[in-house]
Amino acid sequence: MFFRFLRLLLVLALVVSAPHSFGAMAQGLGQAPAGLVADQQKILQGLMTKTDALEKKAQADGVDDTTLVDIRLQLEELSREALNSALAFRSRLSEINPRLEQLGTPPAAGQPPEPDIVTGERQALASEKAEINAVISSAQTLAIRINALIAKIGNMRSELFRNLLTKRYVLSDALSPQVFSDAQAEYTNFYRAVSSWLSFAFKFKFQAMLAATLMSLALAAVLLVGGRRLFGRIFEADPSVEDPTYLSRLSVAFWSTLLPSLAFSAFLASTVFLFNYYNVLRGDIGVFLNTLAAVIAVVFCVNRLTNAALEPRQPNWRLIQVETGPARWLVRLTTAMAVVIGVNSFLSVVNDKMGSPLSLTIARSFVSTIIVGVILVLMALLKPYKGSDGSWRPWPAWLRYTAIVLGLATIVAALFGYIGLAIFVSVQVVVTGTILVTAYIGFLSAREIGEEGGFAGTSIGRWLSANASYEDTALDQLGLVVSVAINVMIVLVFLPLILFMWGFQPGDIQAWAYKLATGITIGSVTISVTGILSGIVVFIIGYFLTRWFQGWLDGSVMARGKVDTGVRNSIRLAVGYAGVAVAGLVGISAAGIDLSNLALVAGALSLGIGFGLQNVVSNFVSGLILLAERPFKVGDWIVAGDTSGTVKKISVRATEIETFQRQSVILPNSNLINNAVGNWTHRNKLGRVEIKVGVAYGSDVKRVHAILLEIARGHALVLKNPEPFVLFTNFGPAALEFEIRVFLADVLNGAIVQNDIRFAVLDAFESEHIEIPSTPRAEVKVKQTEAWPLDDDKIEVEFAEKEQAEAEAAAEARRLAKSGRKARKPDPS
Amino acid sequence: MWKSLVVAIALTAASGSAFAASAVNKDAETRTLIVTEGGGKTELALAAGETVEFCPNGCFVTLPNGDLEALTGSETVEISGGVARIK
Numbered sequence: 001m002f003f004r005f006l007r008l009l010l011v012l013a014l015v016v017s018a019p020h021s022f023g024a025m026a027q028g029l030g031q032a033p034a035g036l037v038a039d040q041q042k043i044l045q046g047l048m049t050k051t052d053a054l055e056k057k058a059q060a061d062g063v064d065d066t067t068l069v070d071i072r073l074q075l076e077e078l079s080r081e082a083l084n085s086a087l088a089f090r091s092r093l094s095e096i097n098p099r100l101e102q103l104g105t106p107p108a109a110g111q112p113p114e115p116d117i118v119t120g121e122r123q124a125l126a127s128e129k130a131e132i133n134a135v136i137s138s139a140q141t142l143a144i145r146i147n148a149l150i151a152k153i154g155n156m157r158s159e160l161f162r163n164l165l166t167k168r169y170v171l172s173d174a175l176s177p178q179v180f181s182d183a184q185a186e187y188t189n190f191y192r193a194v195s196s197w198l199s200f201a202f203k204f205k206f207q208a209m210l211a212a213t214l215m216s217l218a219l220a221a222v223l224l225v226g227g228r229r230l231f232g233r234i235f236e237a238d239p240s241v242e243d244p245t246y247l248s249r250l251s252v253a254f255w256s257t258l259l260p261s262l263a264f265s266a267f268l269a270s271t272v273f274l275f276n277y278y279n280v281l282r283g284d285i286g287v288f289l290n291t292l293a294a295v296i297a298v299v300f301c302v303n304r305l306t307n308a309a310l311e312p313r314q315p316n317w318r319l320i321q322v323e324t325g326p327a328r329w330l331v332r333l334t335t336a337m338a339v340v341i342g343v344n345s346f347l348s349v350v351n352d353k354m355g356s357p358l359s360l361t362i363a364r365s366f367v368s369t370i371i372v373g374v375i376l377v378l379m380a381l382l383k384p385y386k387g388s389d390g391s392w393r394p395w396p397a398w399l400r401y402t403a404i405v406l407g408l409a410t411i412v413a414a415l416f417g418y419i420g421l422a423i424f425v426s427v428q429v430v431v432t433g434t435i436l437v438t439a440y441i442g443f444l445s446a447r448e449i450g451e452e453g454g455f456a457g458t459s460i461g462r463w464l465s466a467n468a469s470y471e472d473t474a475l476d477q478l479g480l481v482v483s484v485a486i487n488v489m490i491v492l493v494f495l496p497l498i499l500f501m502w503g504f505q506p507g508d509i510q511a512w513a514y515k516l517a518t519g520i521t522i523g524s525v526t527i528s529v530t531g532i533l534s535g536i537v538v539f540i541i542g543y544f545l546t547r548w549f550q551g552w553l554d555g556s557v558m559a560r561g562k563v564d565t566g567v568r569n570s571i572r573l574a575v576g577y578a579g580v581a582v583a584g585l586v587g588i589s590a591a592g593i594d595l596s597n598l599a600l601v602a603g604a605l606s607l608g609i610g611f612g613l614q615n616v617v618s619n620f621v622s623g624l625i626l627l628a629e630r631p632f633k634v635g636d637w638i639v640a641g642d643t644s645g646t647v648k649k650i651s652v653r654a655t656e657i658e659t660f661q662r663q664s665v666i667l668p669n670s671n672l673i674n675n676a677v678g679n680w681t682h683r684n685k686l687g688r689v690e691i692k693v694g695v696a697y698g699s700d701v702k703r704v705h706a707i708l709l710e711i712a713r714g715h716a717l718v719l720k721n722p723e724p725f726v727l728f729t730n731f732g733p734a735a736l737e738f739e740i741r742v743f744l745a746d747v748l749n750g751a752i753v754q755n756d757i758r759f760a761v762l763d764a765f766e767s768e769h770i771e772i773p774s775t776p777r778a779e780v781k782v783k784q785t786e787a788w789p790l791d792d793d794k795i796e797v798e799f800a801e802k803e804q805a806e807a808e809a810a811a812e813a814r815r816l817a818k819s820g821r822k823a824r825k826p827d828p829s
Numbered sequence: 830m831w832k833s834l835v836v837a838i839a840l841t842a843a844s845g846s847a848f849a850a851s852a853v854n855k856d857a858e859t860r861t862l863i864v865t866e867g868g869g870k871t872e873l874a875l876a877a878g879e880t881v882e883f884c885p886n887g888c889f890v891t892l893p894n895g896d897l898e899a900l901t902g903s904e905t906v907e908i909s910g911g912v913a914r915i916k
Binding site for chain 1: 901
């Protein structure tokens with residue numbers, strides 16, 4: 001992206017700086033910008049020379065992998081530059097082409113001739129265009145050549161690697177007594193070089209060296225003390241803890257490997273840097289010091305890791321449950337292996353720089369690989385576990401045999417003279433093994449954190465739950481996020497490390513990353529990771545923007561504007577769906593997927609939708625109609641078929657209705673659109689309630705009518721207008737039937753009103769001696785309890801109970817009033 | 830936490846998005862572009878009315894009239910009447 005941007009800037013600059021004024025164009029496009037062609041030719045010439053030089057270098061230095069990678073990176077840069085120089089003609093060409101079109105083709109024979117000036121301009125432009133084409137063509141040729149070279153370098157590198165592994169040395173030459181005298185000579189040389197450097201440094205650079213040493217020591221102290229202060233609790237095993245959890249053991253192992261290793265590497269790097277900065281180093285000494293620092297860092301890291309995982313001193317913090325004795329041995333053996341490998345690689349650098357004979361190199365590698373192989377076999381043969389009967393148990397079979405095979409392979413390869421292979425294997429065993437084990441520990445702890453309740457148990461989780469009042473579920477989700485993040489981090493950190501170890505160069509990884517970011521082309525489809533990621537990111541942003549906008553619209557604008565809840569809900573839902581749809585579309589196009597392709601797919605799918613998804617689609621469309629038309633809204637009391645209840649939620653496919661028995665009924669939206677839906681509270685909550693009353697034949701019906709009307713009028717919730725009405729409905733078989741019809745402002749109060757009126761009717765009829773007949777009325781013999789003698793104690797107890805119940809009811813009412821909840825009204829039906 | 834997340838997402842979004850050059854054939858007959866990308870030349874045949882994405886990392890293109898042009902990978906090549914224009 002950055003390069004693209006730079007390129008864009010370059011092109012822009014070229015366009016802007018092209019010395020063309022508008023006036024010049026009006027006069028028939030003048031001449032070519034002085035020397036644009038010549039300039040680019042010169043640039044291309046330079047690029048070609050560079051390419052030649054690089055090609056020669058690649059042929060000459062074909063033995064060194066690092067140089068080859070470096071050459072490849074330079075070639076890629078050259079290829080980009082060639083393209084850029086061709087791009088410089090863009091503006092000029094975009095002027096020439098339209099002008100040529102305007103001038104048209106030369107007149108054919110027999111047509112009137114054109115003015116000379118036109119012919120001249122056409123010829124000039126055509127020849128300039130031909131020149132430009134020639135230059136671009138040479139740039140193209142150069143680009144093709146560079147790319148062929150890049151491919152060739154790739155082949156050379158794989159050839160090189162194969163050679164390294166399969167080259168066989170004659171051991172009998174290398175292992176003759178001659179080697180000892182060679183080694184003696186080399187040691188003397190090395191000693192002389194170091195001591196001469198030391199005496200030089202002491203004599204001439206004493207102060208600088210002192211300053212560098214002191215500064216790096218001070219830095220080491222700061223890292224040591226500060227690191228311990230800051231992170232000590234994370235990575236130090238606390239001996240006072242009896243039974244640390246698996247997670248805490250894991251995290252201690254992981255961090256106690258990673259942090260000190262990082263700190264130590266920082267210290268070594270700063271030391272080397274300071275020595276360089278003060279110009280203390282001279283000649284080969286700098287290389288030696290660099291290698292020494294790297295070797296020490298690796299040995300330190302390996303030692304830390306084994307110590308952390310095996311904890312020979314604290315059995316309860318041990319990650320791998322081996323016995324104490326074997327644990328100690330394992331730490332020693334691994335450290336020894338790391339030291340051998342480290343010393344070997346340091347000596348190889350010394351050999352290189354001192355130009356020592358090949359036999360010495362072979363002998364050194366031979367010895368160190370044999371030692372590493374023997375150590376591997378020893379480790380495999382170790383019996384680390386104790387059985388229940390006290391006998392020692394070996395490693396699990398797969399581990400034991402892998403280690404033995406690796407160790408024996410190293411030894412055999414070395415014995416047969418395949419020193420390169422042996423060294424490769426032994427270095428891989430130590431370094432890749434260390435990296436893999438650290439990564440594995442990291443993975444394990446990520447998994448533990450992701451477990452249910454895992455994150456809440458960590459110190460961060462405890463701190464969060466104490467200070468930020470996170471719920472347990474939120475902590476769990478956070479733990480999941482953290483565990484995913486740790487996994488990603490491990491892959492990002494350790495994958496490149498392992499790739500380095502396996503002979504890939506930083507340049508390789510850089511080139512891959514570049515390719516991955518800009519896209520891999522398969523056929524005509526370009527897949528690019530950044531494209532897909534940015535699509536996802538754009539969608540997420542769109543989603544959250546929608547949610548935020550929804551919340552703002554609902555909470556601030558519509559709530560303040562006193563908009564009806566149903567309308568609010570509809571608008572909220574519509575905005576939400578629209579926002580998510582727009583975010584999805586924008587995300588897809590940001591991911592680089594052409595929407596016109598999707599249209600094709602949608603066209604094909606629509607047939608299938610027509611048949612298979614008919615119901616779903618019809619419900620979906622019905623949902624949209626419900627939102628737009630709003631025959632009912634959330635909170636309405638509706639009757640749809642057999643279902644009667646309040647609307648709880650209108651979603652796209654179905655509507656949720658809660659009946660008065662508190663049963664949730666999910667009604668598909670198409671039912672609500674296609675069938676009749678009764679809504680008690682559509683425009684207003686006004687509603688009529690009927691109460692049927694029957695009186696005995698022979699009663700004074702006028703009086704009854706008056707009483708009923710009076711009762712209906714007398715109720716507080718009954719509306720005065722429309723007036724309550726009492727209808728003499730029928731001369732029934734058993735009774736004269738009346739019906740009280742009252743209108744209520746809120747039909748939801750129907751149950752209360754019906755109740756009140758029925759009670760009142762019964763009371764009034766009793767006092768007026770009006771009979772309500774009932775056929776057949778069950779004969780019930782009421783057993784009169786004896787009223788006398790009174791039991792004082794019983795009355796007292798009953799009174800106390802009543803008092804207490806009243807007090808409780810009052811307390812309950814107070815509590816309800818305090819919590820701001822209204823006592824629920826009875827349901828209307 | 831959300832704020833920082835949103836900022837991070839916004840930064841990531843701002844830093845990356847994918848481009849490729851695209852070619853549109855507005856003629857009624859098939860037109861051919863010769864694309865030089867990497868180490869080789871390929872012929873890109875465009876049917877009538879077809880749009881093709883190509884050349885994500887910069888390339889050279891030989892247009893139907895024989896002109897040679899370099900593309901950075903973000904342009905649109907429009908062919909109409911046998912003449913290609915780069916936008």
